[in-house]
Amino acid sequence: MGKALVTYFSASGVTKRVAEKLASVAEAELFEIHPEKKYTGQDLNWTDRNSRSSVEMNDRSSRPAISSRIDNISQYSHVFVGFPVWWYREPSIIDTFMEMYDFSNITVIPFCTSGGSGIGDSGRNMQNLASGAKVLSGKRLTANMSIEELKRWIDEVVDE
Secondary structure (H helix, E strand, O other): OOOEEEEEOOOOOHHHHHHHHHHHHHOOEEEEOOEOOOOOOOOOOOOOOOOHHHHHHHOOOOOOOEOOOOOOHHHOOEEEEEEEOEOOEOOHHHHHHHHHOEOOOOEEEEEEEOOOOOOOOHHHHHHHHOEOOEEOOOEEOOOOOOHHHHHHHHHHHHHO
16 A cells, blocks of 8 residues: 545544544555634434435435645555444435545545444545545444454455
């Protein structure tokens, strides 16, 4: 694997912890996707169809603004993109991220965190948004994955 980046969006801290562990094991740089407007607990209330996250997820064209930016994404051969699963797919802010960059000649490897849902069609969705990228199908990772499990998964996806 060439130079790698682990980038992530984390609303509650779970994805952040998994991303930090993954970056350590992969010997990759780490980058957090920061929304311009931070999500509150009320924003994340999926049982309220008027909550910010519900409104965003019900509108496939929603693109929440991002306040952080990667200076030179072309320096990476592999970019891991992590997120919590919202409504069985990647949050809309990940769609914003995927459209921000030219991913030509970069392998994008999605990973998600979830209480039980899998990654679903997130890889396919992200491929449709990523200019020139090779986007893999990805995987749900858990905070208690062992270092050995993470190494095996990294080896598998880097060889794809």
